[in-house]
Amino acid sequence: MTPAARVQTAITLLDEISAGSPVEKALTGWARRSRYAGSKDRAAVRDHVFDVIRQRRSLAALGGGDSGRQLMLGLCRRKELDLATVFNGAPHAPVPLAESELTAGRDPLEGAEAADIPDWLWPQFHESLGELAGRAAEIMQTRAAVHLRVNIDRITRDEVIARLAAEGIVCVPHSVATTALEVTEGARKVTQSETFKSGFVELQDAASQAVVEALKLEPGMRVLDYCAGGGGKALALAAHAGVEVVAHDVAPQRMRDLPERAARNKANIEVVTPKALRSAGQFDLVLADAPCSGSGSWRRAPAGKWQLTPDRFEDLLQTQREVMDVASGFVSGKGTFAYATCSALNAENNEQSKGFLERNPDWVLESMQTWTVLEGGDGFFVAQMSRGL
Numbered sequence: 393m394t395p396a397a398r399v400q401t402a403i404t405l406l407d408e409i410s411a412g413s414p415v416e417k418a419l420t421g422w423a424r425r426s427r428y429a430g431s432k433d434r435a436a437v438r439d440h441v442f443d444v445i446r447q448r449r450s451l452a453a454l455g456g457g458d459s460g461r462q463l464m465l466g467l468c469r470r471k472e473l474d475l476a477t478v479f480n481g482a483p484h485a486p487v488p489l490a491e492s493e494l495t496a497g498r499d500p501l502e503g504a505e506a507a508d509i510p511d512w513l514w515p516q517f518h519e520s521l522g523e524l525a526g527r528a529a530e531i532m533q534t535r536a537a538v539h540l541r542v543n544i545d546r547i548t549r550d551e552v553i554a555r556l557a558a559e560g561i562v563c564v565p566h567s568v569a570t571t572a573l574e575v576t577e578g579a580r581k582v583t584q585s586e587t588f589k590s591g592f593v594e595l596q597d598a599a600s601q602a603v604v605e606a607l608k609l610e611p612g613m614r615v616l617d618y619c620a621g622g623g624g625k626a627l628a629l630a631a632h633a634g635v636e637v638v639a640h641d642v643a644p645q646r647m648r649d650l651p652e653r654a655a656r657n658k659a660n661i662e663v664v665t666p667k668a669l670r671s672a673g674q675f676d677l678v679l680a681d682a683p684c685s686g687s688g689s690w691r692r693a694p695a696g697k698w699q700l701t702p703d704r705f706e707d708l709l710q711t712q713r714e715v716m717d718v719a720s721g722f723v724s725g726k727g728t729f730a731y732a733t734c735s736a737l738n739a740e741n742n743e744q745s746k747g748f749l750e751r752n753p754d755w756v757l758e759s760m761q762t763w764t765v766l767e768g769g770d771g772f773f774v775a776q777m778s779r780g781l
């Protein structure tokens with residue numbers, strides 16, 4: 393495919409997405425229908441689509457509207473590409489720009505529009521991140537790096553770096569967690585590498601690893617990952633020798649890949665249904681990695697920031713309160729309850745922890761930690777609480 397044909401494909405897919413198609417469905421549907429597209433074409437189209445979704449609002453301003461074509465025009469302008477070369481009218485390429493398109497568009501307005509954050513959310517984003525808000529929003533407009541978690545019980549970070557280098561993948565240690573590596577070259581080859589297939593590394597954001605590293609894990613502990621989802625944190629927990637990990641999710645189908653991932657990681661994880669959890673007893677540590685706005689991981693899942701509405705946000709806050717109240721019930725007398733989110737917003741983080749402690753005066757706060765995207769990983773939060781016995 394020519395670069396211009398890739399742009400035209402992104403335009404078509406962005407229109408499909410605007411009409412309601414989920415992003416991944418639109419991309420995989422196109423890839424299946426388009427046998428002529430090689431892996432580089434698929435990667436380029438995917439990058440265009442995600443770049444636009446991350447910067448949708450500011451690109452709509454630059455491109456003069458929010459159709460796929462206007463958004464891609466905005467992206468080409470931001471990247472200072474030669475517009476006549478892209479919109480060149482060749483077969484499969486975008487038709488040349490009309491005079492009205494050439495004159496449309498303006499610089500994004502300072503504040504929420506330039507930061508690509510919805511208006512209603514901008515004040516609390518700003519308040520939560522303080523002086524870091526502008527820089528954090530800017531980082532969220534860019535692609536996230538690929539991070540790996542090294543199973544350091546089985547292999548050192550340096551050994552993994554050497555093994556991956558031999559497979560054409562370049563990594564450097566990431567400072568946010570002792571288990572974390574950042575892939576600087578060859579990220580698309582990771583899942584096909586022998587190092588990955590042998591379970592020496594797992595794909596996981598560095599700050600997500602740091603959340604698990606912040607927990608006091610000791611051999612003999614029984615740990616419940618109450619909101620296990622795809623199991624990233626359950627796998628990181630199970631990488632600690634002698635720790636028994638039980639994974640649960642209200643939607644057990646979200647954990648369907650977990651047994652296979654655990655087998656590859658040589659990790660032992662018991663996956664339980666909500667019904668089975670009722671008779672699973674008590675745990676030394678319960679982690680509730682709660683459903684949240686995802687405002688710390690909008691680089692990876694940017695559609696979420698445009699789908700969030702004040703009503704949905706209120707619903708999430710309510711769900712978080714329920715998750716906290718139920719999950720903490722599985723903590724043994726002297727055990728720890730860890731509440732985590734991949735959100736940068738106070739309402740979901742410190743305020744939820746404060747609310748929990750007010751509802752449950754027998755609990756005390758042990759620690760609270762926050763990671764922002766400025767540290768190089770996703771934005772994350774974890775509060776650890778105990779009954780203070």
Ligand SMILES: C[S@@+](CC[C@H](N)C(=O)[O-])C[C@H]1O[C@@H](n2cnc3c(N)ncnc32)[C@H](O)[C@@H]1O
Pocket residue numbers: 600618619620621622623624625626640641642643646681682683684711714715
């Ligand atoms: C942030 S995701 C978990 C990500 C996962 N821990 C990881 O590291 O890959 C939140 C998960 O909470 C689950 N969830 C939502 N409501 C819940 C509830 N009431 N009880 C338990 N899990 C819930 C969702 O199904 C979702 O999988």
